Amino acid sequence: MPPMKSFHIITFGCQMNEHDSERMSGILRSQGLVPAATVDDAEMVILNTCSIREKAEQKFYSELGRLAHLKGRDGKRITIAVAGCIAQQEGSRLLSRTPSVDLVIGPSDIARLSEMIEQRRDGGRPVVETGGDPEYHHKLVPAARTDGLKAWVSIMYGCDNFCTYCVVPYLRGRERSRPLQDIIAEVRSLADRGYREITFLGQNVNSYGKGLEAPCSFPELLCQVQEVDGIERIRFVTSHPRDLSVGLVGAIRDLPKVCESIHLPVQSGSDRVLAAMNRRYTSDEYRENVKQLRDAVPAVSLTTDIIVGFPGEDDEDFAMTLDILRDIQFDTIFAFKYSKRPNTKALDLPGHLPEQVKEDRLEQVFALQKEITLRKNRQHVGSVQEVLVEGESRKGGTLTGRTRGNMALNFAGPHNLKGSLVKVRITSAGPNSLIGDLCE
Ligand code: SAM
Numbered sequence: 402m403p404p405m406k407s408f409h410i411i412t413f414g415c416q417m418n419e420h421d422s423e424r425m426s427g428i429l430r431s432q433g434l435v436p437a438a439t440v441d442d443a444e445m446v447i448l449n450t451c452s453i454r455e456k457a458e459q460k461f462y463s464e465l466g467r468l469a470h471l472k473g474r475d476g477k478r479i480t481i482a483v484a485g486c487i488a489q490q491e492g493s494r495l496l497s498r499t500p501s502v503d504l505v506i507g508p509s510d511i512a513r514l515s516e517m518i519e520q521r522r523d524g525g526r527p528v529v530e531t532g533g534d535p536e537y538h539h540k541l542v543p544a545a546r547t548d549g550l551k552a553w554v555s556i557m558y559g560c561d562n563f564c565t566y567c568v569v570p571y572l573r574g575r576e577r578s579r580p581l582q583d584i585i586a587e588v589r590s591l592a593d594r595g596y597r598e599i600t601f602l603g604q605n606v607n608s609y610g611k612g613l614e615a616p617c618s619f620p621e622l623l624c625q626v627q628e629v630d631g632i633e634r635i636r637f638v639t640s641h642p643r644d645l646s647v648g649l650v651g652a653i654r655d656l657p658k659v660c661e662s663i664h665l666p667v668q669s670g671s672d673r674v675l676a677a678m679n680r681r682y683t684s685d686e687y688r689e690n691v692k693q694l695r696d697a698v699p700a701v702s703l704t705t706d707i708i709v710g711f712p713g714e715d716d717e718d719f720a721m722t723l724d725i726l727r728d729i730q731f732d733t734i735f736a737f738k739y740s741k742r743p744n745t746k747a748l749d750l751p752g753h754l755p756e757q758v759k760e761d762r763l764e765q766v767f768a769l770q771k772e773i774t775l776r777k778n779r780q781h782v783g784s785v786q787e788v789l790v791e792g793e794s795r796k797g798g799t800l801t802g803r804t805r806g807n808m809a810l811n812f813a814g815p816h817n818l819k820g821s822l823v824k825v826r827i828t829s830a831g832p833n834s835l836i837g838d839l840c841e
């Protein structure tokens with residue numbers, strides 16, 4: 402088989418997967434392959450998969466079916482690689498299910514991608530690598546980022562929390578932090594290449610530093626990155642409420658580059674459900690965390706994740722979830738129906754709920770939050786916000802960017818503002834974005 406020249410990556414799931422795709426793209430480009438705009442133009446297609454909920458898994462299997470059908474039709478040669486969480490979960494079972502798959506590569510094995518491609522070419526047999534490189538967090542894998550302003554930077558991999566519904570610890574392994582000096586070196590090199598905003602990625606960024614040879618906490622990491630010239634904004638996802646420290650609240654308050662915005666998944670408003678989820682905080686402790694945050698940083702923007710229809714969730718439990726949404730008044734939420742995941746403890750809990758009940762509850766959550774979000778967005782009208790200008794808006798005609806609170810904002814202005822920080826006065830607010838006038 403001659404060497405391949407082009408590739409296309411389809412990414413499912415979260416920012417971590419998006420970033421892993423950037424890394425795989427970086428590896429392939431360093432080998433001389435070029436990205437193809439569509440599957441039809443590519444000699445290699447990578448499906449970077451997500452297994453967090455059943456729906457994400459179904460989407461992947463239908464895409465894989467389509468690709469398998471394409472392969473071999475009209476003599477089309479195409480190498481199919483499956484990466485990400487489903488690759489890790491299914492391993493070689495994927496080959497028996499879909500024999501057209503050539504490579505199966507787990508999230509902690511992507512540094513071996515080129516080697517695997519060569520192995521496939523030379524040996525002629527499909528290659529499966531899901532063993533998980535124990536040194537992955539020490540590896541400097543190139544990343545091909547498409548945005549020239551904002552960059553994701555992983556600071557840790559895996560998770561030790563074992564929430565009873567969640568498949569992540571089984572597929573992404575135990576928590577491993579990247580050494581501080583590697584992260585700082587990556588951020589410096591991004592700043593040198595013109596990047597202005599960094600988003601640190603990890604399943605539980607607040608516990609960054611566990612197990613590092615040279616101890617370092619997450620707030621200490623933020624302090625060090627604050628000193629990197631050229632970087633104007635620092636964001637991070639995701640924070641576990643149990644590990645929200647006084648140090649982190651202080652860092653958001655005191656470090657000018659750390660944006661006043663935090664994603665703090667509450668999941669449920671019922672203590673009974675939170676305990677069954679193994680979240681290890683109560684709804685009152687969560688409220689107290691939010692109070693401390695808002696006392697210290699009144700303008701903080703707060704977003705969350707909600708799961709409805711967890712096994713055993715009764716009407717009263719669900720009412721408490723609606724209550725916490727009303728009490729806290731999140732800026733935005735992400736809400737999901739509980740989905741059964743392989744190997745997780747929640748599978749064996751009593752009281753699994755019918756799909757229709759979950760559906761109804763999800764609709765109620767969305768309806769309530771829609772009002773709250775619109776009301777909160779309207780509270781910004783009249784205020785002046787700092788915006789990092791990202792370029793022309795999707796619809797065209799205006800510029801677009803994000804506030805420090807991570808709200809999308811559109812306004813008229815000259816194109817050469819791309820990449821600058823400007824002040825914009827908010828004139829109106831919709832459910833998903835703000836509109837404003839550039840301040841002189
Ligand atoms: N590590 C983060 C945390 O603890 O908040 C988030 C990880 S997960 C990729 C993102 C969200 O997916 C979770 O916060 C949770 O709301 C949701 N999720 C995870 N497993 C789920 C499941 N089995 N069913 C429904 N939603 C789920």
Ligand code: SF4
Nearest residue numbers: 560562563564567569
């Ligand atoms: Fe999953 Fe919980 Fe870990 Fe988040 S903290 S990745 S929800 S186990």
